[in-house]
Amino acid sequence: MQIIRNIDEFFTEKPHAVVLGNFDGFHLGHKAITDRLCNISRTKGLVPAVVTFQPHPMKFFGADLKLIMTEDTKIKSFADAGVEKMFILEFSRKFADIDPEVFVREFVVKKFRAAVVIVGYDYHFGKGRKGDYNLLVTLGKKYGFTAVRVPQVTCGGITVSSTNIRNFLKEGDVEKAGEFLGRPFFIEGTVVDGNKVGRQLGYPTANIDFRNELIPKAGIYISIAVIDGVRHKSVTNIGRRPTFSFPDQMKVETHIFDFHDDIYGKDVEIELLKYVRPEEKFPNVETLIKAIDEDCILAKKWFEENGC
Structure with a gap:
């Protein structure tokens, strides 16, 4: 073109x-x-x-x-x-x-x-x-x-428009946004070095330097990470990691299931499929790890039930 x-x-x-x-x-x-x-x-x-x-x-x-x-x-x-x-x-x-x-x-x-x-x-x-x-x-x-x-x-009787899709994303309704888009909404960016917090918790994450202007509501999402054209099941956190004392800056971090490749510097797309829960400030690391465990169990069950 x-x-x-x-x-x-x-x-x-x-x-x-x-x-x-x-x-x-x-x-x-x-x-x-x-x-x-x-x-x-x-x-x-x-x-x-x-x-x-x-x-x-x-x-x-x-x-x-x-x-x-x-x-x-x-x-x-x-x-x-x-x-x-x-x-x-x-x-x-x-x-x-x-x-x-x-x-x-x-x-x-x-x-x-x-x-x-x-x-x-x-x-x-x-x-x-x-x-x-x-x-x-x-x-x-x-x-x-x-x-x-x-x-x-x-x-569903609602006009398909960019305005309505933006509103869905602001509310975290990525399923409805995806329906109107005709495909999953995705965040695109480059994997960059992070604070290694996820790795210390037993859940290493790809930290995304995102290029999107519009980032959906903060929270945990079931997601697909597209790397070099290959789709990987994952969970994604959007937010400011309130449990830790980091600068108040929006982060997009994705934990990819059963994945151990070095992808620093690679461009990726993170498709957001379903909103799971809001981001929370936990009283301690142990409680946070338990919540992540539950998020991953829920995500894997969702993938199985939806034939992914």
Whole structure:
């Protein structure tokens, strides 16, 4: 997949099918849009392309927004889905003040050569968020492209949205978040040296220098550690280790069952499958070890019952 960040240096004569959006999380709703994009592109002989923005417009305007996935993972998700080009446009005050029709005429039509423009059910764009699907339909007749709107996707009567997924993660409901994402939510990062506390307790852990902005609610999770493409059963602690007197900094530590390889410096993904319990401050180390014993027993039973 070709990544284009400098639109001034981009030129094409090939007609494109283009989707517009932010696509944080690449959830089931985003997948429905991307599937529509690729199907239309195959049928009409168009180049499937995504147009997204950096930073996220809500972050630009000052919202305390934690993104679900890293940019690298979002890029990989679109590439795996069959998208051939991804335009990552710098979102600035100047860009935010562009009139919706000017954006469509100068970017969508002239730069992207869009024959088809696809958006989600609630997408807005341009100055004051005045641009929407209905405007695209009108402008399509004027500039010669077809506008397509993909309806909302729901799970259990709830709209699949990045906002709802963020809320699930903040509550520790990784199962519901995974349902909306269409895959387990995962933390990605690099294994780094730690304080060796887990090893002293009899439960060595991989300490993750994570790259995610959004980290779920502190607590113990049943998890899968993906290392070099291999999946390993594990339990993960997210929190500040209140039983010990360490600096008040969020940590992600994973104990991998029956695993003894040296993985320092390796990139890993930690899939969070089920929330077990909140992080606790125990009165002594013995009580903490007993709790970890119980966490591991519960996790292994869960894996067995779920055919993992």
